[in-house]
Amino acid sequence: MNMLKFVEQLSGNADVVNKQPAYYPLSRLPLFSIIIDEQLKYAHEQLAFLQQVEATPQIFGRAQAIARIIKPYVRSTELNRCYRQQLSFWKALKLSEEQQQEVARLARQIVRFEQCRSRILNLAQTLKNSGLEQCSTPLRSS
Numbered sequence: 001m002n003m004l005k006f007v008e009q010l011s012g013n014a015d016v017v018n019k020q021p022a023y024y025p026l027s028r029l030p031l032f033s034i035i036i037d038e039q040l041k042y043a044h045e046q047l048a049f050l051q052q053v054e055a056t057p058q059i060f061g062r063a064q065a066i067a068r069i070i071k072p073y074v075r076s077t078e079l080n081r082c083y084r085q086q087l088s089f090w091k092a093l094k095l096s097e098e099q100q101q102e103v104a105r106l107a108r109q110i111v112r113f114e115q116c117r118s119r120i121l122n123l124a125q126t127l128k129n130s131g132l133e134q135c136s137t138p139l140r141s142s
Contacts, residue, residue: 021085023085023086023089023090024086026090026093026095026099029090029099029102029103032083032086032087032106033102033106035083036083036106036109036110036113037109039076039113040109040112040113040116043073043113043116043117043120044116046069046073046120047116047119047120047123049065049069050066050069050120050123050124050127051123053065053066053127054123054126054127066124066127066128069120069124070121070124070125070128073117073120073121073124074121076113076117080110080113080114083106083110084107084110087103087106087107087110090103091103
């Protein structure tokens with residue numbers, strides 16, 4: 001996904017004619033902070049879930065859970081590239097000390113997300129290859 005599509009999605013403007021990347025103004029830094037922080041938080045939750053799946057072979061719907069987890073993390077590479085482009089754009093501006101620190105913090109958050117993403121995809125692939133995703137014993141009702 002290029003920055004143009006990313007901007008179109010966030011702004012809801014799919015009729016943009018200009019094919020050059022469009023960047024958000026610095027006033028949108030707080031929005032990006034929330035998005036990137038929540039992305040990392042969610043990734044940690046998904047990693048914890050996969051670790052639970054690995055430890056509990058009889059989880060109902062395991063195959064579906066693994067498939068739902070893999071899909072967005074495969075796509076996240078492009079989105080993070082857009083985030084990095086936006087941060088680079090802001091970094092080139094004249095920023096206050098606080099803004100510089102926030103842009104640097106978000107860049108570190110993206111790196112942490114990519115590390116977590118890699119762990120998620122590796123663990124999901126391991127579970128998929130082990131055949132354990134086939135285990136989907138329904139829960140018994142009392």
